[in-house]
Amino acid sequence: MTDAVIRLAGVAKTFTLHNQGSAVIPVMAGAELSVAAGECVGLVGASGAGKSTLMRMIWGNYLAAAGQILVAGVDVARAEPRQILALRRGTLGYVSQFLRVVPRVPTLDVVAEPLFALGMEEEAARARAAGLLARLNIPERLWSLSPTTFSGGEQQRVNIARGFAHDYPALLLDEPTASLDAANRETVLRLIEEAKGRGAAIVGIFHDEPARARVCDRLVDVAAFTPKAA
Amino acid sequence: MTPLLSVRDIEKRYGARIGCTGVSFDLFPGEVMGIVGESGSGKSTLLSCLAGHMAPDAGQVIFATRDRGPVDTVTMSEPARRMLARTDWAFVHQNPRDGLRMGVSAGGNVGERLMAVGGRHYGTIRETATDWLARVEIAADRIDDRPSQFSGGMQQRLQIARNLVTGPRLVFMDEPTGGLDVSVQARLLDLLRGLVRRLGLSAIVVTHDLAVVRLLADRLMVMKGGRVVETGLTDQVLDDPQHGYTQLLVSSVLQV
Numbered sequence: 001m002t003d004a005v006i007r008l009a010g011v012a013k014t015f016t017l018h019n020q021g022s023a024v025i026p027v028m029a030g031a032e033l034s035v036a037a038g039e040c041v042g043l044v045g046a047s048g049a050g051k052s053t054l055m056r057m058i059w060g061n062y063l064a065a066a067g068q069i070l071v072a073g074v075d076v077a078r079a080e081p082r083q084i085l086a087l088r089r090g091t092l093g094y095v096s097q098f099l100r101v102v103p104r105v106p107t108l109d110v111v112a113e114p115l116f117a118l119g120m121e122e123e124a125a126r127a128r129a130a131g132l133l134a135r136l137n138i139p140e141r142l143w144s145l146s147p148t149t150f151s152g153g154e155q156q157r158v159n160i161a162r163g164f165a166h167d168y169p170a171l172l173l174d175e176p177t178a179s180l181d182a183a184n185r186e187t188v189l190r191l192i193e194e195a196k197g198r199g200a201a202i203v204g205i206f207h208d209e210p211a212r213a214r215v216c217d218r219l220v221d222v223a224a225f226t227p228k229a230a
Numbered sequence: 231m232t233p234l235l236s237v238r239d240i241e242k243r244y245g246a247r248i249g250c251t252g253v254s255f256d257l258f259p260g261e262v263m264g265i266v267g268e269s270g271s272g273k274s275t276l277l278s279c280l281a282g283h284m285a286p287d288a289g290q291v292i293f294a295t296r297d298r299g300p301v302d303t304v305t306m307s308e309p310a311r312r313m314l315a316r317t318d319w320a321f322v323h324q325n326p327r328d329g330l331r332m333g334v335s336a337g338g339n340v341g342e343r344l345m346a347v348g349g350r351h352y353g354t355i356r357e358t359a360t361d362w363l364a365r366v367e368i369a370a371d372r373i374d375d376r377p378s379q380f381s382g383g384m385q386q387r388l389q390i391a392r393n394l395v396t397g398p399r400l401v402f403m404d405e406p407t408g409g410l411d412v413s414v415q416a417r418l419l420d421l422l423r424g425l426v427r428r429l430g431l432s433a434i435v436v437t438h439d440l441a442v443v444r445l446l447a448d449r450l451m452v453m454k455g456g457r458v459v460e461t462g463l464t465d466q467v468l469d470d471p472q473h474g475y476t477q478l479l480v481s482s483v484l485q486v
């Protein structure tokens with residue numbers, strides 16, 4: 001398949017623990033993945049099998065030991081920091097399980113920030129952010145407050161709104177429906193379907209099986225990439 | 231894209247002792263680079279060499295000037311370097327007292343830098359100063375107060391206004407949030423992030439605070455014993471550190 005937006009070939013990952021006798025721990029080898037525009041691929045496998053590790057290597061905060069990780073033509077495994085930053089600004093979005101923000105910044109600006117970074121006019125960016133927060137049932141009275149004091153479920157929804165603020169051509173979703181009630185879960189699944197509809201290539205981790213069955217076109221078991229014991 | 235700053239093999243020795251050695255990197259327009267390391271790692275020595283406060287014993291610091299293109303600031307004349315420091319560069323000190331004139335009013339502190347680059351019209355200077363005080367969230371009615379009447383956080387914001395008023399392209403920061411209360415730090419971080427984005431600034435931030443670099447810096451350089459031991463994208467260096475020293479540094483941070 002040549003039209004893949006995300007394409008991994010021969011990806012390996014090892015951790016070297018310098019302060020624990022320089023133990024070298026191989027955690028992944030020969031990982032292959034190809035995601036076309038408009039497709040959602042679910043990563044499955046037992047806890048600890050490497051789903052999040054694989055996702056972080058695509059995002060670029062984990063360094064691949066070998067292989068190629070192409071996202072819209074950029075090899076994240078070898079790219080310069082500024083190339084990866086440019087990719088993250090316009091092309092690759094990521095909804096992680098953690099919301100990491102500067103304390104004191106209002107929720108509305110936290111969500112609009114990816115659009116500010118793209119140079120969108122501030123009022124337009126905030127309007128788009130407001131629309132997403134409303135869809136995700138974050139009460140308007142909270143928009144001017146920092147999300148750092150919000151509940152886990154509220155923070156997760158702020159994180160999702162931020163991840164969907166820009167129409168990224170490629171998206172990484174780590175447990176996007178975790179800790180959400182039925183109505184918000186439905187909204188998130190619709191957001192994912194809309195993203196697919198506009199042609200986004202999505203890699204997701206979903207423990208929520210019905211959600212996975214609904215949005216994923218294919219599943220990839222990362223256990224296949226566990227290095228064989230020597 | 232051409233780098234705004236190209237640093238090649240910078241070395242500074244204090245007698246037989248190494249301040250920093252073999253430091254090379256490129257900084258591109260709009261990039262914020264963090265330099266982390268413990269006390270004595272050479273990060274402040276390096277910053278002083280880059281900003282022209284100290285002459286390195288070897289190496290080049292090539293800055294892309296507006297009018298003359300790339301120039302090695304190590305070998306340029308002292309007046310030319312001072313001009314750069316007043317126009318295209320800014321330096322935010324950890325202690326605002328080192329970067330402010332404590333006996334001069336807040337407005338005067340900002341206006342003085344404008345006058346140093348040829349501003350002459352009092353009304354315009356005062357208007358620009360007021361505008362910059364507002365941008366760093368200092369109320370207009372404090373313009374005639376002296377910095378000594380300000381809190382630490384306000385002094386630091388005033389120092390930033392004084393530095394940025396001339397529209398520099400490169401800002402050096404030495405522990406800009408050090409010595410401030412945590413709540414004041416957050417406000418300053420938010421302010422700095424907004425200014426960097428809106429003005430398209432490049433910055434080099436020296437700090438020992440990993441939380442600060444995570445939120446402020448695009449890239450990270452880790453120093454130990456005067457040498458660079460690891461570089462990379464900020465979240466990659468912090469989430470998947472490769473060097474033993476960085477692993478120790480990251481794992482030593484207390485969780486809250």
